Amino acid sequence: MNATNHQFRLAARPVGMPKRADWNYTEEPVREPADGELLVKVLYLSLDPAMRGWMNEGKSYIPPVGIGEVMRAGGAGRVVSSKHPGFVAGDYVIGHFGVQEYALSDGKDVAKVDPKVAPLPVYLGTLGMPGLTAYFGLLDIGKPNPGDTVVVSGAAGAVGTVVGQIAKLKGCRVVGIAGGADKCRYLVDELGFDAAIDYKSEDVKAALRTHCPKGVDVYFDNVGGDILDAVLTRLARGARIVICGAISQYNNTGPVKGPANYMSLLVNRASMTGMVVFDYAARYGEAAREMAGWMAAGKLKSREDIVEGLETFPDTLLKLFKGENTGKLVLKVAGE
Amino acid sequence: MNATNHQFRLAARPVGMPKRADWNYTEEPVREPADGELLVKVLYLSLDPAMRGWMNEGKSYIPPVGIGEVMRAGGAGRVVSSKHPGFVAGDYVIGHFGVQEYALSDGKDVAKVDPKVAPLPVYLGTLGMPGLTAYFGLLDIGKPNPGDTVVVSGAAGAVGTVVGQIAKLKGCRVVGIAGGADKCRYLVDELGFDAAIDYKSEDVKAALRTHCPKGVDVYFDNVGGDILDAVLTRLARGARIVICGAISQYNNTGPVKGPANYMSLLVNRASMTGMVVFDYAARYGEAAREMAGWMAAGKLKSREDIVEGLETFPDTLLKLFKGENTGKLVLKVAGE
DSSP states (O other), X not given: OOOEEEEEEEOSXXXXXXXXXXXXXXXXEOOOOOTTOEEEEEEXXXXXXXXXXXXXXXXXXXXXXXXXXXXXXXXXXEEEEEOSTTOOTTOEEEEOOOSBSXXXXXXXXXXXXOTTTSOGGGGGTTTSHHHHHHHHIIIIIIOOOTTOEEEEESTTBHHHHHHHHHHHHTTOEEEEEEXXXXXXXXXXXXXXXXXXXXXXXXXXXXXXXXXXXXOEEEEEESXXXXXXXXXXXXXXXXXXXXXXXXXXXXXXXXXOOOOTTTTHHHHTTOEEEEOOXXXXXXXXXXXXXXXXXXXXXXXXXXXXXXXXXXGGHHHHHHHHHXXXXXXXXXXXXXXX | OOOEEEEEEEOSOOSSSOOGGGEEEEEEEXXXXXXXXXXXXXXXXXXXXXXXXXXXXXXXXXXXXXXXXXOOOOEEEEEEEEOSTTOOTTOEEEEOOOSXXXXXXXXXXXXXXXXXXXXXXXXXXXXXXXXXXXXXXXXXXXXXXXXXXXXXXXXXXXXXXXXXXHHHHTTXXXXXXXXXXXXXXXXXXXXXXXXXXXXTTSOHHHHHHHXXXXXXXXXEESSOHHHHHHHHTTEEEEEXXXXXXXXXXXXXXXXXXXXXXXXXXXXXXXXXXXXXXXXXXXXXXXXXXXXXXXXXXXXXXXXXXXXXXXXXXXXXXXXXXXXXXXXEEEEEOSOO
């Protein structure tokens, strides 16, 4: 092995939207795996809104990425060489490989996947962390009943598309909130949502009145901010709000906008509960099998928005915060 | 019966703190009860933070008081005459009698009480709605486990004092947040709280770090605003926040301050749930009996802050919002 590894390392903690200067693009020779290690050639990287939080100082559900460290990211790749008993060269794997071309790993949290069951990028989206987040957040926290009205924001994203489709499978009325007519059409025409609200061109509160005549039983929130506040005005009695993310607030330079209408929780005896998918690790397999079954049966559709080239990483990441992706945003690092 | 009934009626919807001009003080002759009615001489009125919300226009968990209507209020009184099969003259009763000297009632939601078991004002506080709110909010929503750290705001109020004492009975570490050294001393010295934080003179965040070294498992929130935001920074994993009130926000003329730190719910897999005591009506008796037992055993102390004179109502109500009461604020309308 005589290859060079290129990497994006965190150079500075961003203020607001991450800038090119917040990254260092570095290179170093690829080292052979030591005993117990495997070397992975990264083929695809998962770009997720949560990455913005990992760039901030301070306590969260996971430690921040240190200055100078390779940026944390989930990825899919192929094992190039292995001195780990669980892997051999040629295995396809997913894991937290970081924003780089090659990753050495001790095998912890690395899982083998079968590209004949689904293309590799799907293991970063619908059958990966975003899909599992949707599955456990909706079913375990949102607890939808047949006939419930389920609203999801960031509806055209990697998590939102799965939330809405699972809610439909469970017999719910599903309303998605997304930015732009194309995304809204996709949700209704392709994914079978009952309605979609374009927050960029519609009055969200008025549209919720129209599309949720019996109120909102489950709200799966990926965005926070004004949209969370709008949905709070439409809760049904006993509603469950799943707090999965707050992408509208991640690049704030001022304080986070707290939900001013939170007293609707009292009026409606409703709850707002945070979730982190890592807590469900013991059940990933069960959930992934069920979702793969739905995909095979054509009941769960997956869409990936694939951008090529590791070097585009700083700009491609921003597509998430500009709302430019539909489905799972994936960075293609190398050909298989 | 040849008496005159004096009443406070809502004259205007207040903007900010209710002013004297928002009330009309009216009088009318007392009418004899018709068939199925009883006439109650009001002896004590319950003054509650929730009354501020009832004065606002708009949908809530209960309809607003109409302009020109007698202000809604819970009260305790004596039946003067009755053509209702369930009551006789001389019965002591509690019910929603309104801010007036005499109330006619059809008996709905009127309950007989025994002044030999507890003085009448206690039936408006610890053995009344505030006590029941504390009981169900803490036990059903907060679900404290022995050893948990329970924090309550508005801790020296009618609800807060009961929340803290029940949490102690359940084996929890209890920290109260209240305004002023006297209230804080009362909580620790008289009621047995483990610690109290004076939000008027202390840095609440720093004090929570000191007094809740293992984080906050249950937060019973009566105040909202900055204190809710401070507690959010100290949640333990899986914390439960009970949203019972938001007295700091009730007289805002601008927008409500939403909890900017609400994403702590995600980081800590925590929940925030609203509650309204009326939902537990079927279990009032069971809870009141248990609390009366604790009182008789000296394990639950009740304190009332009694102000005399119906005519003081507009000013006395404001004591709640100025934080001037310790324990249950009661307006004494007439002698027994």
